[in-house]
Amino acid sequence: MxxxxxxxxxxxxxxxxxxxxxxxxxxxxxxxxxxxxxxxxxxxxxxxxxxxxxxxxxxxxxxxxxxxxxxxxxxxxxxxxxxxxxxxxxxxxxxxxxxxxxxxxxxxxxxxxxxxxxxxxxxxxxxxxxxxxxxxxxxxxxxxxxxxxxxxxxxxxxxxxxxxxxxxEEGKMAKMQTVTAMMGAYYAMLRTFHEWLVGGGVGPADAST
Ligand SMILES: NC(=O)c1ccc[n+]([C@@H]2O[C@H](COP(=O)([O-])OP(=O)(O)OC[C@H]3O[C@@H](n4cnc5c(N)ncnc54)[C@H](OP(=O)(O)O)[C@@H]3O)[C@@H](O)[C@H]2O)c1
Incomplete structure (x- = not known):
């Protein structure tokens, strides 16, 4: 392929x-x-x-x-x-x-x-x-x-x-990699917003946009 x-x-x-x-x-x-x-x-x-x-x-x-x-x-x-x-x-x-x-x-x-x-x-x-x-x-x-x-x-x-x-540069790689480690917290925050909106009656699709 x-x-x-x-x-x-x-x-x-x-x-x-x-x-x-x-x-x-x-x-x-x-x-x-x-x-x-x-x-x-x-x-x-x-x-x-x-x-x-x-x-x-x-x-x-x-x-x-x-x-x-x-x-x-x-x-x-x-x-x-x-x-x-x-x-x-x-x-x-x-x-x-x-x-x-x-x-x-x-x-x-x-x-x-x-x-x-x-x-x-x-x-x-x-x-x-x-x-x-x-x-x-x-x-x-x-x-x-x-x-x-x-x-x-x-x-x-x-x-x-x-x-x-x-x-x-390797030094830049280390810095950029550190920021990627924030991914988990970022997605957790989005999930919290989504759950809050859905809990408040907003449809899941609208809450995702
Ligand atoms: N997770 C991420 O999002 C991510 C992203 C980018 C880079 N990384 C990097 O990728 C690496 C792995 O991360 P991960 O999250 O995938 O970790 P992980 O899920 O703990 O995977 C590590 C794997 O290595 C295996 N292992 C341990 N000893 C071994 C050996 N002697 N021979 C062959 N395999 C062995 C483990 O097997 P057992 O389960 O049998 O112990 C396990 O499957 C880390 O160095 C991390 O920095 C991770």
């Missing part, structure tokens, strides 16, 4: 196989968005932790999603790897793995710097490591995602899941 680019031509930003290390809330949203859209990798290889979640993704997208027996198998089978374990888990999880210099890594982990990622994923060159901060609406392909550095194929990937916002 292919993406439709601005000039009307079709091309996919993905290699054939993309691995996902740490299939929690955000990677599950990314996987769902990719598999439900017009373009996705041919094969998505998932790490086995979070058995119920990975089984549900495999059942939802049969033939495309595969569950690996180990984290190393994810790396061995994939050209790109999207990493989303918790930042505190990164040294243990990544330190045990053997990366290839040809791997391309998209790290979704908040606050783990490019420099630390380079050390944890050696011998992957720094040019092959991109950080991204997607928000959960990527599940419905309506999420905004920060991307640093502004890598064209990673930008294209997250444009398929909503809108990618390229950030040219």
């Amino acid at each position: 292919s993406a439709v680019s601005a000039d009307g031509s079709t091309e996919s930003p993905f290699p054939r196989v993309v691995g996902f290390l740490g299939v929690g809330t955000i990677n599950a949203a990314v996987i769902t968005g990719l598999c439900s859209g017009p373009s996705s990798p041919e094969r998505l290889v998932l790490s086995p932790r979070g058995a119920a979640r990975v089984a549900a993704l495999k059942a939802s997208f049969p033939g495309r999603v595969e569950v690996a027996a180990s984290n190393q198998e994810v790396l061995d089978k994939s050209e790109w790897v999207v990493v989303a374990v918790l930042p505190s888990q990164a040294p243990d999880v990544l330190g045990d793995l053997v990366f290839r210099p040809s791997h391309f890594v998209v790290s979704l982990m908040a606050g783990v710097s490019n420099r630390d990622l380079g050390k944890l994923m050696a011998p992957v060159p720094s040019a092959n490591i991109v950080r991204a901060v997607p928000l959960p609406p990527v599940k419905d392909r309506e999420g905004v995602t920060l991307v640093h550095p502004r890598h064209p194929r990673v930008m294209a990937m997250f444009d398929l899941l909503g809108i990618a916002v390229g950030v040219d």
Whole structure:
């Protein structure tokens, strides 16, 4: 399957196989968005932790999603790897793995710097490591995602899941990421307004506009 680019031509930003290390809330949203859209990798290889979640993704997208027996198998089978374990888990999880210099890594982990990622994923060159901060609406392909550095194929990937916002400096990325963390409070506030309006007799559709 292919993406439709601005000039009307079709091309996919993905290699054939993309691995996902740490299939929690955000990677599950990314996987769902990719598999439900017009373009996705041919094969998505998932790490086995979070058995119920990975089984549900495999059942939802049969033939495309595969569950690996180990984290190393994810790396061995994939050209790109999207990493989303918790930042505190990164040294243990990544330190045990053997990366290839040809791997391309998209790290979704908040606050783990490019420099630390380079050390944890050696011998992957720094040019092959991109950080991204997607928000959960990527599940419905309506999420905004920060991307640093502004890598064209990673930008294209997250444009398929909503809108990618390229950030040219790591310091700016940290600041912008902090603001994305306010998303939960923002949606909670909107829900409170909605409930208050509906409780006051306004129809749910009108209350949502
Ligand atoms: N949630 C968001 O909106 C969001 C947005 C942008 C970026 N992020 C970043 O994405 C990362 C993950 O966040 P999250 O909210 O998705 O967290 P999460 O739901 O807690 O997911 C973390 C996943 O990592 C798995 N895991 C733990 N140890 C592992 C190991 N040794 N090997 C493989 N998988 C392992 C966990 O499996 P178990 O369940 O079995 O422990 C869990 O499925 C964080 O670094 C966060 O900063 C999150």
